[in-house]
Amino acid sequence: MKRLLTTILSLASLTSMAQNPAPAKPQTRPIALLNATVHIGNGQVIQNGVVVFDKGIITTVADATTIRLNTNEMEVINVAGKHVYPGFISPASTVGLQEIGAVRATVDKQEIGILNPNIRALIAYNTDSEIIPTIRNNGVLLTQAMPQGGTVSGSSSVMMADGWNWEDAVLKKDDGLWLNWPGYFARSFDLADFTTVVKKNERRDEVISSLRSTFADAKAYAALPSPTPMNLKLEAMRGLFSGRQNLYIRADYGKDIIEAVQFARSAGVPKVVIVGGEEAHRVAGFLKEQNIPIILSALHRLPNRDDEDVDLPYRMPAILQKAGVLVSLSYADAWWRTRNLPFLAGTAVGFGVTDREEALKMITSNTARIMGIDNLVGTLERGKQATLFVSAGDALDMRTNVVEHVFIQGKKVNLDDRHKRLYNTYKEKYQQK
Template structure:
């Protein structure tokens, strides 16, 4: 028995050493950040700013050279002179918290069996103990949208804070929208033998659209009934689509599929449609603008998928859509482990068509908040909004200078330790002996 206890104890000890820091405690006193450059997230910048927050809410954002605040006794003053204050970055279309190690099935909970799963909720699968969450938080990503995958209708997403004991603590907005994989004319596959991406005709397209039309038709009729009895959970989960309280997030890349998906959704009575991915959205930008359809782009740091496209097209997409008047948000859709680099995508966009860095910042703060319907709470540094913000020693959009020194989520001061830092300290000690 003693021989068995030793390795078990050692395993527990090693596991405890690798644990993430505990969630932060509630804010119990006034905090003032003074002297820093505040990037408000709405295009404005305040030099020598004072950002004041209490009980998790921003109470004032002023220019310290023009306004002198009389700070109450007990106020914690944090001098951030020479540093930069930003609203928390928002990562939409993410599987952070739903996926840990792709090769270990027990750590992946991002989809359910079946094709039409409107009642599936990513919310309850969100794992606040994920080792990935602190690594994205420490690059300024303080909010993430837990997104389901798989099937034609994947289920509903929820907006989560990157701090909390469990999903009940971490959730900011429940079931903000339903996710639909549009059955396009073509389907992408991967040829493992030749290690190439293959595009082929989608033979199941008509069947899939027919099933969608029947499901949405039933859901629309169900939504028109005041007190349906008995309750249908599948159709109940879709009621918000028709009342405008939920978005319909449509994954579509090809121009023809984007147009068809938007027209189909409007015909079915869905007022709020968001295109996710949108690889060819630049080809139909006027159509998107005319129909007031926002676009959440996927990873920009990649090559184009068409051989005849300009090699820098993914970098230029945000600028093209912005100039066309389309509301654009940036994400790392389907690449949960790279979400920590979200800010650097916005930085890249500034060199390829988005000429104003503050406009690029909006694409990962205010724009994403507006798209997901949480702009009344977060996305900008404004009085009355949540004190979800961070301080960087330099430009947060530049990987050379993004060094996050302070993080606050609803006013809670978050511990900035993470797995990356622990590994750095461990190997630094090993190789500097």
């Protein structure tokens, strides 16, 4: 019996070690981070700064040499020589919607059908995902859960990287609707010889005609104050015409980007965001003129045309920034690489973005502006949510991004994750030899 009890306790211990840490508890007393280099997120830096927050809200951001604090009732954390950043924001992400790409039961990022505006990624968001703790260990504290599939995929929501369930984790519900623009060409990957196949999209005109009809119906429906009976698909599109929601359009080719924006304007949609934009450099002037922001796909890739410079994807943020376009960075479909988002910003600095603080904006304040959450997060300012972290060094550099403290709405988050557990397990194993 004693041996059986020992075995049960051992198994229970192993099981508990394999689980994600419990979500953080609410903040109970003011916290002050002292003597750090504070990166505001809007281009400003305070070299010897102090950040104070209480009940999840930032109350003070200032130069530590110019203010006096009564620290008697505060938890004081001396972070001298370290860096404080606003939480990084990962747009156009499937984190929380899929776990293992090859295991269908863990993938919940799309629904059957072509026109699914009523589908909500929000309710599929899995707060128990093993990937979520890994992204916050690199400072990614907010993610936009986006749907995929079909022509109109559904609505996305902005989620925090902590919470018991999606109700706890959601920051902004249904921030925008997602449209896969039917381009002139369609790309597919041939697994037989590992090549990308480009062919003419034969159904393009048919799909665009269907979209025009759907958006015209939705606009007419949105003009009705209380339609009876309610049409769930058209009801889900109501926010597009009032400006409450963005229309996120996935488009890569230059001509497709122009036509997609013109379609949205003619349909009466005021807020349009281009996602992907692999040829955005060809239409940068158009994007600036139309005041269209862009969420770029991953920079760490090769160009899609044989005659393009090999470093073009790396230079894309700088090209668009210099043209005056509002730029955000993402890892798009590579959900398991989302933890590397800050290093995309670091790469952008090495390939022409004017300075590190401008690149930082592409994963903080720029993204917050695009999503309409800049009144809550994206910068370290008084009155905004205390969603921030402390890094031992430059968080845009993979050599020095060592996250030591994470706070989401003022709640101190446990930084354990599967990567650390596996590292410690095998470190112990091989150090014994």
